[in-house]
Amino acid sequence: MYYNGEIKLEKKNTKKLELPISSKTGEPLKPFIEPWVTLLLGITFIAWGFFHWWTLDSWGTLPALNMFSSPFFLVEGCVSISRAKLGNKHVLAHQIIVLINGFFMLFMGFAFSIILWSTPGLLYKVMGIIIIITFTLGSIILCLYWPVKLEKYKVKN
Numbered sequence: 001m002y003y004n005g006e007i008k009l010e011k012k013n014t015k016k017l018e019l020p021i022s023s024k025t026g027e028p029l030k031p032f033i034e035p036w037v038t039l040l041l042g043i044t045f046i047a048w049g050f051f052h053w054w055t056l057d058s059w060g061t062l063p064a065l066n067m068f069s070s071p072f073f074l075v076e077g078c079v080s081i082s083r084a085k086l087g088n089k090h091v092l093a094h095q096i097i098v099l100i101n102g103f104f105m106l107f108m109g110f111a112f113s114i115i116l117w118s119t120p121g122l123l124y125k126v127m128g129i130i131i132i133i134t135f136t137l138g139s140i141i142l143c144l145y146w147p148v149k150l151e152k153y154k155v156k157n
Contacts (some may be wrong), residue, residue, distance in 0.1 A: 109135020
């Protein structure tokens with residue numbers, strides 16, 4: 001038996017679920033990732049990356065942006081599939097993957113904005129500024145939110 005305050009849990013039931021026990025309530029924590037949703041997202045990203053790669057010659061306006069966006073979608077898809085394969089186990093691996101993904105997102109934001117800034121026209125320069133702000137904020141949120149959220153799942157059973 002596992003006692004935490006007034007709540008009594010059998011340890012074999014929590015081992016069956018393979019979820020950590022909350023230190024506050026004593027109940028198993030909810031899963032932090034739905035593997036099938038993340039797998040579907042990864043497949044969608046990879047399909048979108050191949051679509052961008054396939055239509056590389058047909059996009060006449062900004063082929064360099066399309067050339068950089070296809071590897072971005074392919075890498076994001078592979079990251080999502082790897083997180084889906086890990087499931088709700090190996091929390092430290094999830095944290096490392098999320099941090100690497102955040103830095104990759106920041107790098108790709110700089111790459112997209114440089115491509116747009118090198119194109120003549122005020123609209124492209126404004127779009128480059130919007131992209132760099134969006135990718136930087138997204139990267140900061142990703143690098144701060146997920147590792148902190150996953151930290152509570154490191155509780156030992």
